[in-house]
Amino acid sequence: MAAVANVSSSVFIGTKFAVTNQSTKVTNEQVIVMVQACAKQLADDFDPAWNLGPSMVTFYANVSEVPPKSFHVAMLDNSDQADALGYHSETSIGAVYAKVFVIPTLEGGTVLGTNGVSVVLSHEILEARADACINRWVDGPTVETWQSVALEVCDPCESSDYAIAVGTDLVSVSNFVFPSWFDLGGSAPFDKLGTCSAAFTLASGGYAIVRNQRDDQHDIYAQVIGKSQREVLKAHPLSRKSRRLSK
Secondary structure, rough: OOOOOOOOOOOOOEEEEEEEEEOOOOOOOHHHHHHHHHHHHHHHHHHHHHOOOEEEEEEEEHHHOOOOOEEEEEEEEEOOOOOOEEEEEEEEOOEEEEEHHHHHHHHHOOOOOOOOHHHHHHHHHHHHOOOOOOEEEEEOOOOOOOHHHHHHHHHHOOOOOOEEEOOOOOEEOOOOEOOHHOOOOOOOOOOOOOOOOOOOOOOOOOOOEEOOOOOOOOOOOOOOOOOOOOHHHHHOOOHHHHHHOOO
């Protein structure tokens, strides 16, 4: 599988994820099952596909127990921005974190099933694993409106998910693209479920964040094709999409 070429940053720092449950709508036991599914997805599917070393996803019953250098993912009831299901950002001192909002997610999905809370958690973890600092770009096909695409590994195929067995539970996790999706010379498959037909193409319900390199790099153009339920993941002003668009 081809390596990602011409990326603006080569540092992967999303290696240790600490998940806490501050929601009243999912139990600790349910979150533990999600965490186990995400850990299995990283170990069996994502990290090998991206040629990454081992990563960890751990549940902590108390926020005070979260190790200071971990990527903290908090499960919360209500969104702090209308319609957002979750987002990933960093503090003013560079600490990265994510939030997953349970109540708005449950309006269109279940806890562990398709479009469920577990899928949002998986989406955030995978994208943070690939680009925790939200600053990686890949050169793409030169077209009129864009020349590079953000290294977002779930967005191009985000409307699909698949199940991972955890004990007797089947837990849905997010589909994701392979490095071949970011390589014009790459060959199939381009994503885990085979929904993308070629490099830099979008599956139904997917989208990409792009920019025009002929102008100042602050001019970033979002290309949205077939909005999915989870497209609001990027609606929050601190989200990955909004932060890229504001840079």
